[in-house]
Amino acid sequence: MGGCAESVGKRSGFFGDILESLIIAVVLAILIRAFLFQPFYIPSSSMMPTLLQGDRIIVSKLSYYFHPPERGDIIVFHFPLNKKKNYVKRLVGLSGETVQLSGGSLFIDGRRVPEPYLPPGTCFADYGPVKVPEDAYFMLGDNRMNSEDSRVWGFLDRELIVGKAVVLYWPPNRIRIVR
Numbered sequence: 001m002g003g004c005a006e007s008v009g010k011r012s013g014f015f016g017d018i019l020e021s022l023i024i025a026v027v028l029a030i031l032i033r034a035f036l037f038q039p040f041y042i043p044s045s046s047m048m049p050t051l052l053q054g055d056r057i058i059v060s061k062l063s064y065y066f067h068p069p070e071r072g073d074i075i076v077f078h079f080p081l082n083k084k085k086n087y088v089k090r091l092v093g094l095s096g097e098t099v100q101l102s103g104g105s106l107f108i109d110g111r112r113v114p115e116p117y118l119p120p121g122t123c124f125a126d127y128g129p130v131k132v133p134e135d136a137y138f139m140l141g142d143n144r145m146n147s148e149d150s151r152v153w154g155f156l157d158r159e160l161i162v163g164k165a166v167v168l169y170w171p172p173n174r175i176r177i178v179r
C-alpha cells in the first residue's frame with residue numbers, strides 16, 4: 001500500500017536547468033548594460049594623466065537620474081559631430097556659466113577654478129570667454145594640449161550623455177575609483 005507520489009510538474013533535467021540559467025544570465029547582462037553600468041575603452045591620450053590610452057572604465061548610467069552632472073565629473077557621451085562615436089572628457093562648465101581659459105588656468109564666471117587633477121605646470125592656449133547655453137556643458141580633456149573637446153566642437157547637449165565614469169578596472173595595476 002505504500003505507493004510513491006508522482007510529481008505534478010515536469011522536471012526539466014540538468015541541461016534544461018543550464019539553459020534556463022544561461023537565458024537568465026544573458027537577460028540580466030543585457031538589462032545591466034542597457035540601464036545600469038557599461039564598460040568603455042579609452043582610445044586616446046586626451047584624458048592623460050587621469051586616464052591612459054588603453055584603460056578600461058565602468059560607466060554608471062544611473063548617476064544622473066538622481067542628480068545633475070557636476071563640475072569635475074568625467075563623463076562618457078556621444079560625440080556631438082558623430083553620435084556613433086563615444087568620447088570621454090571632464091565637465092568644467094555648467095549651463096549659464098561663462099568659461100575662459102587664460103594663462104594656463106580655468107576661469108568660471110571670472111573666478112579661477114583649481115584643477116588638482118592636472119599635472120603642475122600644465123600649459124594650454126587661451127580660449128573664450130564663452131557662455132554655456134541652457135541644458136549644455138563645456139567639456140575639456142585633462143591633456144589640454146592634445147584633446148579634441150568643447151574648444152573644437154562646441155557645447156555638449158545634456159541628451160548626449162551616456163553616464164559618469166566611476167571605476168577604472170583595467171589594467172589591474174591601475175584599478176581605482178575615477179575622479
